[in-house]
Amino acid sequence: MADIDAVAGQFVDFYYQTFDSDRKNLGSLYRDASMLTFEGAQIAGSAAIVEKLVSLPFQKVQHKVTTKDAQPSSGSVASLLVSVTGLLVVDDSPNPLQFSQVFHLLPEGGSYYVFNDIFRLNYA
């Protein structure tokens, strides 16, 4: 699954680089039918998702990816499921937070957009 791993890896790198540099630019990765569940809160549509992400109460954030796993999510369409675990460093805190995030990517015109996005912090 080399191709899928490469696509997933590029997506994950691009997503978190964009998130950590200027997260309002993530809007182009979502569509009106996209869904985000963020710490249990359900948000639908690109505009509302970006509004939610921008409103998160930190100025500075860094995602450090520990694992990324990808699988094709369909036998007929080139969609893929990407599961990420890692650490979140917020406002230079010395105590990073564990997180897990799942993306379901659907193909569109030679690229992909995020149809499903589920984010959780993992408290010990």
Added chain:
Amino acid sequence: MADIDAVAGQFVDFYYQTFDSDRKNLGSLYRDASMLTFEGAQIAGSAAIVEKLVSLPFQKVQHKVTTKDAQPSSGSVASLLVSVTGLLVVDDSPNPLQFSQVFHLLPEGGSYYVFNDIFRLNYA
């Protein structure tokens, strides 16, 4: 998304009850096209997936679910994505392990089977 949450909740309860009581019985939840990525190892097909799960080196295991989130994974089919985080208690160890797991469930004859399954332990 009350229906989806109910279906996801029932699935998650049933999956981990079966895993923790006799995991060889999980085979009925997978099909030949099903995929499991377990700590980075890729396994395909119901028989190989069950063989992998049965071979895990513990006698006694308990999954304690902390969070479960579900979303429809398609605009056209009643498939769903379920993301779980929780604690794994292995052989009565006093130190439970954090885990995260994603299931992609596809409908089949009034029920669902697991098409995608990605499991990771989350080390601090």
